[in-house]
Amino acid sequence: MTVRADVAELLRAGYGDRTIARQAGVTLGSVTRARAELGLPKARGGIKGAGSPEDLFWQRVKPVDGDHLEWTGHRNGKGTPTLHWKRDNYSAYRLAFQIRHGHEPKGYAFVTCEHEGCVAPGHIGDSAVTARPAHHRGAIGRKPNGTREEIVALLKEGLSDKQIGNRLRTNPKRVSKIRAEEQVPAVVPVALTFAEQWAMHTEPVDGGHVRWTGRFRGDSPAVTDAGRTISVRRAAFERLHGRPPVGPAAPGCGYGPCVRPEHLEDRAIRQRTNSLYDAIFRAEAA
Template sequence: MSTRNAIEDLFRRRTRPAGDGHLNWTGYRNKKGTATLHWNGSNHSALRIAYRIRTGSDPIGYAHATCEHPGCVAPKHAADSAVTPRRGHHTGPINRQPNSSDDQVKALLREELSDRQIGKRLRTSPKRVAALRAELGIPSRPVTFEGRWDANTEPADGGHIRWTGRFRAGSNPAIAHEGRDTSPRRIAFERLHGRPAVGRVLPGCGYGPCVRPEHLEDQPMRDQLASQYAAIFGEVAA
């Protein structure tokens, strides 16, 4: 598979249909909220890749969405700012209401959820949550692995759990834990099986973004499965 085809395939696996031809981005977003895909040590704009899928070439200016669906990365909605001017940053009402009420945010704060967990659940800014936290005088809890896991995963069809957070080398989930950058798959595997993982931890279910602990395998598990297949097919051949 060529580099171009590989990155475009990864783009497709980081999206989810949202109706009316829109595509939601399920992958990593940078600090500005821009949909970003990490590939071969570099960050790529998801909209730039979408434009390339639609036209076969890179935009001259900035890639932007022509629709009003928040965060849409559908290729047919991707345009080049050098050809099609970008819509104004404030096309909606100046005083439009946030996605959730203050009371909804405060209720979840009292349930001791983190700012990011609440932001993800209510589709609002964690900074807004933090401001309401300060207003109520509720101290922030240290961010645990469980908190980061909840903020960066979502259920997927077929019983899988999709990683929506940061990726390394294009397809390897990554998370900051205890002062180091590590694999959430490795941590989830070790917590489920009660032993350190040996070799790479990969989803044995075949679904690339899956991090469901029960679906993860390390090298000894893969070797054991290969031996079982060899024994089964060897007996059939005999």
């Protein structure tokens, strides 16, 4: 068998089979066979195991176009995406809701977008405000359509016409009409926050470094934030230091691909470090 170049590269970089399979979009079995083919030992250490069900959630998703996240993990008999962590089963929908809102969903958690298999935290709602979605239509006590009050409440929550239509089983055109009457501005679909993209696209590396697994602009890790492409290193630096970097933010730790905020230096930090060295060496020379 021939080993794909990207798989070979990840194998040689010391990643585990599971991580490589997820990243390269191939089966676990094919990675294991590729490892044997290249005569490489089993990976160990390096990548930390999941520290929480939320960690595990991020390991079981695959970003796709339109800011959706496809679930790559297990589904139970009812088709609900689930994961197993420390002897407990968790619903990926509930975890996603918790990640986005910081609290447990009230009632049921369900997908509000139309992308098959999506578990994106921004695309999961709960039944606190509204009735359950289409496939639960037969449930007892379920009204056929949303009331105007329900629609207005969801409009004010920032849902799109289509999302509200899906949730309330009502025509998005009716929602659009009420939106105009209530003068609620149209919404753009909820995008992932920087923190969510960070959690999704970073991996710890031996030596306390962090590696970027997401997209790049040129050779710089990049994400889309509020519709703009921004540098991951600049954003991470600013979040840690509370100020934007002066000049480029680059790893000062010796690990070239590093994006760990604590390992990033800007011109101001580099100059301070240099003058500190100069002062030490001048003092020694005197």
